[in-house]
Amino acid sequence: MSIKKINALLGLALFLITKPGFTQELSILPQPESVKILQGKFVFSGNTVIVDHKDSVFAIAVKELKLLKKNRTAGLSNQLVFTRDASLKPEAYRLKISPKQITIAVNDKLGAFWAVQTLKQLAGTNAFKTKNTWALPALEINDQPKFSWRGVHLDVSRHFFDIAYLHRFIDRLSFYKFNKFHWHLTDDQGWRIEIKKYPELTKVGAWRKLNNQDSACLKLAETNPDYKLPEKHFKVINGEKMYGGFYTQQEIRELVAYAGAKGIEIIPEIDMPGHMQAATRQFPWLTSTGSVQKEKNFTDPICPCKETTFEFAENIFKEVAQLFPSKYIHLGADEVEKSGWKNIPECEALMKRENLKSIDEVQSYFVKRMEKYFNSMGKKLIGWDEILDGGVSPTATLMYWRTWVPTAPKHAAEKGNYIIMTPGEFCYFDAQQDAHSLQKVYGFNPRGFNLNEQEQQYVLGGQANLWTEYIPSEQRLEYMLFPRLLAMSDVLWGHQQNFETFSRKMDQQFAVLDAMHINYRFTDLKGFAENNVF
CATH class of the missing domain: 3.30.379.10 (Chitobiase/beta-hexosaminidase domain 2-like)
Known part of the structure; x- marks a missing residue:
């Protein structure tokens, strides 16, 4: 018998000892109305x-x-x-x-x-x-669900997860009634989507020498094998062993169709104008200076003051739109090092021509122009909450994550922008877990954040986000995701009862997770010191 099964039995036995009169409940997650x-x-x-x-x-x-x-x-x-x-x-x-x-x-x-x-x-x-x-x-x-957006985000740029695993990932989301998969396909560390117009993006941009995040994982792997980088994601290129991978357009079409048959819409994210070094290394002319370098906090973004930038972006999103039938495309637009646009003749000319007062408004110009292009293809734009800075169009959808900007949801709702709640405090599942993590997720209220009744109507729902800087393997991914994902499913379907009831249901769900061969984290057992039979 596995350690997890023994722990599950101990936990259930302890609960029965300490809760006389307990009658078994149906373990349906999320909780029906x-x-x-x-x-x-x-x-x-x-x-x-x-x-x-x-x-x-x-x-x-x-x-x-x-x-x-x-x-x-x-x-x-x-x-x-x-x-x-x-x-x-x-x-x-x-x-x-x-x-x-x-x-x-x-x-x-x-x-x-x-x-x-x-x-x-x-x-x-x-x-x-x-x-x-x-x-x-x-x-x-x-x-019936309370929220129309019940999502899970996965970053496949920092560490890669192959298409076979993503089929299993989709199965697990649908079992707990999630209906959106936010697929973060590009970032500084790797470009994961085949673009026919620019084959260099995956031929070169999908592969890398080991970076500092990989080194940190390998150090942790000395005591925990879940941190080991899978050998299947290595390839010898020009005599060097490189880490990476990408999805062909055919693989993407197949996954999109598979997810659709499981009730899940896949929303692609191509992060712009920042987090673009996987592209700018191949095309340095995309930056304002024509070079690729580390700025104050983040990597050089692409330049929104050059027409060649928009030509590049539109060529990419044209192919993306053809691959994904989703209503939305995610532009990203987070953590942009805008200082790189200062004192650039093209940007000064743009600001004068468009009557832009600040560098924040330069980014807003980029986002609004890309939104118009998305709209021309029948798509809606989603951006991280930084799209508020410099002004946002009334038709963009905001994804709120920066808990240190607590006014952002209210600001967006007042302007009539729809909001998807992903605040880091509750929704960033790459954060390490402890005895209180599960209850923390269960306490998430997507309609909170000082929104009045009128403003709450703009909340579409929420999602769990998984960033993979230190999540290199499928085993580690599942350990970070489960069982927190079950708590999130209850929150987003919207009829959850109380944490004690949820905890009782989890006693039965662990066996189901075992049947699905999921490498979950067993919840902390409580009460042994207080209820020691010896």
């Missing part, structure tokens, strides 16, 4: 048939139930029946399980898919076994 337990059970098996009335709305939900047969004829026992109900809101579902039949009523494909994920959660570890039966409790559930 309402649950009513009925008498009896429904037995899911290879004999169960699906009745979907040939409605394409149910296609991805039916596909998820791989072990069941489809039957277009109603009236049989031991069946699952999908129905349409136009009164239900987007992503909502109504689930009724009786001993002879399961009925799922929805108004869209996502509602049907999330209902199936609830069935899988009710099945527990059996959902991850083949040729098995699921004994499901009879019940009625009415459910």
